[in-house]
Amino acid sequence: GLTMAERTLVLIKPDGVQRGLVGHIVDRIERKGYTLVALQLRTLDAATAQEHYGEHVGKPFFPNLQKFITSDVVVGMELVADSAIDKWRSFIGPTNTQKAKTDAPESLRALFGTDGTMNAVHGSDSVGSVKRELGFWFDGDSKSKPMKTTAQIGRAHV
Ligand code: IDP
Ligand code: MG
Numbered sequence: 001g002l003t004m005a006e007r008t009l010v011l012i013k014p015d016g017v018q019r020g021l022v023g024h025i026v027d028r029i030e031r032k033g034y035t036l037v038a039l040q041l042r043t044l045d046a047a048t049a050q051e052h053y054g055e056h057v058g059k060p061f062f063p064n065l066q067k068f069i070t071s072d073v074v075v076g077m078e079l080v081a082d083s084a085i086d087k088w089r090s091f092i093g094p095t096n097t098q099k100a101k102t103d104a105p106e107s108l109r110a111l112f113g114t115d116g117t118m119n120a121v122h123g124s125d126s127v128g129s130v131k132r133e134l135g136f137w138f139d140g141d142s143k144s145k146p147m148k149t150t151a152q153i154g155r156a157h158v
Pocket of ligand 2 (some may be wrong): 126
C-alpha cells in the first residue's frame with residue numbers, strides 16, 4: 001500500500017540510559033532505516049512529566065511513573081520513516097515487560113525492560129501524540145534537518 005514519511009517522538013528512559021543502552025538503541029534505530037532528525041539529553045521536571053503523561057494523571061501507577069521518568073536523564077529523539085509511529089511501537093513491543101517477553105520476545109521492551117514501569121523506551125502512539133510530545137522536546141519542530149538520508153547515501157559497512 002501507499003506509505004508516507006512520518007515523524008515520531010522516541011525516548012530512551014532513565015533505566016535505559018543508566019544501563020548503558022543509548023549507543024545500542026541508536027544503532028538499532030539507524031539499522032532499521034529511521035532518519036534521526038533531532039536528539040536531546042535532558043532531565044524532565046515533575047510538571048513536564050505530568051504534561052507528557054497527562055492521560056495517566058490520577059491513575060494508581062502515575063506517582064511511580066512520574067518519579068521514575070524524572071529520576072535521571074532521558075534521551076529524546078525525533079525520528080522519520082515511512083509509518084514511523086506504528087513501526088516504532090511494534091519494534092518496542094507491549095508496555096509491560098513480562099507481556100513483551102511473552103508476546104514479542106525480540107522487542108526492545110522484552111530485551112531491556114525490567115517491570116511494568118521501567119520499560120527502557122517510549123514511542124508516541126498517534127499523530128496527535130507526536131505533535132504534542134514533540135512540543136516538549138523540540139518546540140514542535142526540529143531546528144535542523146539532515147540534507148541527505150542514509151537511504152540516499154547508503155549505509156557505511158561497520
Ligand atoms: P506506553 O508507554 O506503551 O504508551 P502507557 O499506557 O501510555 O504505555 O503508559 C505510559 C507509561 O506508564 C508506560 O510506558 C510505563 O512506564 C508506565 N505504566 C503504564 N501502565 C502501567 C502500570 O499498569 N503499572 C505501572 N506502570 C505503568
Ligand atoms: Mg502511551
